[in-house]
Amino acid sequence: MLVHLWGFLYSSYFRFWLKWLWRLLTGKCELQRVFEGAKEGARRTLGIERSLGSSKNKVLRNALNADETEIEKCVRDVMKEKKIEQKDIRFKTNLHMSLLQITGYKKLYLDVENLRKVTYDSDNEEHEEQLIELWNLLMPQENLKARITKQWCDIGFQGDDPKTDFRGMGLLGLVNLVYFSKHFTNEARQILSHSNHPKLGYSYAIVGINLTEMAYSLLKNGALKSHLYNMVPGLPQMEHFHQFY
Structure with missing residues (x-):
């Protein structure tokens, strides 16, 4: 009081x-x-x-x-x-x-x-292209046998169709995963390898989406201001959010 x-x-x-x-x-x-x-x-x-x-x-x-x-x-x-x-x-x-x-x-x-807020749409060609790009970046030595397949579990999705895992973060979750895999390819593949550890393993893609939610929450509540104001001498862009992720 x-x-x-x-x-x-x-x-x-x-x-x-x-x-x-x-x-x-x-x-x-x-x-x-x-x-x-x-x-x-x-x-x-x-x-x-x-x-x-x-x-x-x-x-x-x-x-x-x-x-x-x-x-x-x-x-x-x-x-x-x-x-x-x-x-x-x-x-x-x-x-x-x-x-x-x-x-x-x-x-x-x-x-x-x-x-x-953009819901992943399997009928959207651009969405599908980004999803396939993620697979190719992480698993270049292995081709997908089908669009809906248990192979998606190999990169940490929960089922045979990844679209169901993007519900909370929408397309943002996929874009973050693709950005990291494209710009830090070696690191992404190394982390994916660690995620398959028999005792200490985790679901790579799901953890990535959870990290998107964390980064989004920090941006929303203003906690990310100090980082961006220190790092960007001007207009913060989407690129800076991806880099933070």
Whole structure:
């Protein structure tokens, strides 16, 4: 109860007066202080995100919801609202970069979510091609005898038709498996070999889909922000999500 009361009082009253005091003492707004107090990366961008999101100023809050084409205008509007000279190139560049990361993260989540919602369709030629590609990448020495076959268990699917295993993560699960197998082929084959250990083995494809669910959950709840803000100096793309996976 006391924690919630303190949170309400801080956000409603104390934070405003604390910001006012710091501006009086330093001559700089909170955004300027964040840029000066943190180097490029997650700490800085998360600080900017918190500052804009908690502002009572609608212009500042709206900057978090801009798309890529609106960022430059948002930067100018924020600088005008905070009475920061437009010729302050350093501030302008830093805010532009932070907004790119923030809005890019939101777009990346929507892209990942949309792919997750796509149900694997055995009548879709592109879906089938990706599934066959996964087999060929992992088992180049062995041909599939049929589309529906117990051979799929050899790469860690649960039954003779892999489409039933993609239900939770949809096409995203397959795309992640194919990406890893294509870009880290030797490692993928080595892990598949380890998965067939008689005592310590596991279902390779199923574990891969579970890892997709883990990566997706981290992206959804925002826990992946620190990683992406540190690794990507701009718009996070689907490629970066696959690399994280």
